Amino acid sequence: MSEELRREYEIGPQIGRGRFGTVYRCVSAETGEEFAVKSIEKALLADTIDRECVEREAKIAEHAAAGNPHAVQVEAVYEDEAWLHVVMELCPGPDLFDRISGREAPLAETEAAAVMAPLMEAVAVCHRRGVAHRDIKPDNVLFDGCGRLKLADFGSAECFGDGRPMRGLVGTPYYLAPEVVAGRDYDEKVDVWSAGVVLYIMLSGMPPFYGDTAVEIFEAVLRANLRFPTRIFHTVSPMAKDLLRRMLCKDISRRFSAEQVLRHPWITSGGGLRATEEPT
Template sequence: MSERLTRDYHVGEEIGRGRFGSVYRCYSRDTGEVFAVKSVDKTYLNDAVDRDCAEREAKVTQIAAAGNPNVVQIHAAYEDESSIHLVMDLCDGGDLFDRIAAGEGAPMGEEDAAAVIAAMMEALWICHRRGVVHRDVKPDNVLFDGEGRLRLADFGSAECFGEGTAMSGVVGTPYYVAPEVVAGRDYGEKVDVWSAGVVMYIMLGGIPPFYGETVEEIFEAVLRGNLRFPTRIFGGISPAAKDLMRRMICKDVSRRFSAEQVLSKFNSQLENYFRFCLGLGRF
């Protein structure tokens, strides 16, 4: 461990492990406050691209997280000869993948899924306003802190963009990646909305909307973009939820909702719900 890191923090037990290293619980020696430290082993950074991802995560996360309550904040960064260490918020409430897996394929309730998507889109809306695209939105990167608040994490694949500019390069995870990314075209921030829509579909249906036995087959299904809602799985899901997923998982980028439009949809539905309850005298 870095001498500077251990001078400022007491590093405790390992609480997670990833492709490039491990995550440990740590405590500030000044305040006693509890954090997590992600230690990236440089020996696993096989090329300049991997190293760039590791170094960029700290920089981009600082832009995305400032004042954004649904993004994991990075509080300090250290580097030594063997590793890069990022001290960040401790999210010990597990991740969304674990919550979905705990259902053993059983769909999540629509109200719970809506709460997750609303918080996720709030985080992405702020990111997009600041010119940051996550590019790897998936259940594994959606964490929960000790109070149950959703925290979007892992900005190692994120990219900054300016007004009128586009990105390129196949980045992301097969089941969640947008078709314009797979096709090798330039793309913008709406790739995150597509991915969030796929997450919503999986939460409500227990299966991905585009499936294949291999990465190539998954990409072919994504490129076709033939979105379906089998009655045996989605029969009990509201028309409003299906309509929102169609607008998020929309192959035509010009017609696909932005993060702001998704949030607007949630807000209008919430207002309608309150009006309904007022009419019944519940408030």
Template sequence: MTESLKNDYRLCEELGRGQFGIIHRCISLNSGESFACKSIDKRLLCDSTDRECIEKEPKILRVLGGNANIIQIHRLYEDENWLHMIIDLCDGPDLFEQISKRSGAFSESEAASIFTQLIKSVSCCHRFGVAHRDIKPDNILFDSTRKLKLADFGSAEWFGMNERRTMTGVVGTPYYVAPEVLSGREYDQKVDVWSAGVILYVLLAGVPPFYGETPVETFEAVLRGNLRFPTRIFKSVSPEAKDLLRKMLCKDASRRLSAEQVSRHPWVINGGQTMING
């Protein structure tokens, strides 16, 4: 462990483990406050692309610092073998766990309380010229006050604030990745809007909008982009919610809403409270 890290924080129990590192709860020896320590073993990085992603994440988090719905980085420690990031502690169940534990869908007001926070975080990213590119329930965390925190910017990319540029590269996760990413074409930050739209669909329906028995079949379903609202599942979902989903899960990215436009949609503004559901 980096010596200066040991002087400032006491590492506690393991919270999670990934391809390149591990996350522990840690306690500041100065304030007694609890944080999370994300430790990356640089010896496990396979190539320059992995190294670039690891180096990019703390830079992006510092640019996005101050947004209540984005994970905050507090300190950074690095030596020859390790990179340690001290970040917000999110000890509530992540969105994937919350979805998995439910036997059915979320109500519109429940979905809106989560989704409104998510789209705020996405809008902030885009205002600063950052595309997350891997928005999925596993990366949507919650702290002890139930505040949503968008996390894991390892796949994020700069697209610029003034002279906006397109991006390339197949990144993302089956079910949530946008069709233009899979097609191999250049794409823009609206890939995040698509992913957020898939999450909203899952919250309201309890199932993803595009899926298959294998990852390949799922990718094929995403590329077709045939959005449906089965009556059995959506009979109690409002027209306003379905209107928002159509405008987010629009295969033509040029016609897809921006994150800022999504945040101004009536369903979002009204917190999922509609004429139909009260």
């Protein structure tokens, strides 16, 4: 590890490991405040492309998270010839995946809305700044020491704008939008699709498009046949189903943006609007 990092932070135990680096708990020598630091030893990167990926991740995370209250904040970046260290906000609580998998029943609509609203606020800020996250899933939804939601891991993020499309099979199979799986150009609405999958899982305990292998999952995503099995969704409100249809819409031109999701009545009511009529 770099000497500069060790001067300013006391490095603690390992708390995680990612594709390119190891995450440790650390403490500021000046303030005593706790953080997490992701440390990447450049010599272990396979090639120049890997190196560019980790350097870009740090820059995009700084840009997307700065002042974004529901994204993991980047405190500092240290780099020398051998190491790249990204000091970040510490989120010690169980992530959303652990919260969902640790329950015997799906989340109530009010609980799901309490997650979806700040998640979509984080996504909307990223999109306004020209950043698509591209890997939204429960594992990347963290919570800080006060229980505030924090969107994490910008390792797959990409900048967009000026009409430039994005390409590449990036993300996690269950959460990929159809246009990503199909190999077409796509835009930031892939994040809305992924967040829609997260919402479906919170309300049902299962993914909307599934299979036993990655190929079967991809085939189900491409069909995009959205269903609400009665035995699972009989207690879920029409308003929640309406939002899911608008987020998990194969027609990109009709799919909601992050801002439209935030204005949907189910979100603005905190999941408490149980109207019997479908919204128009």
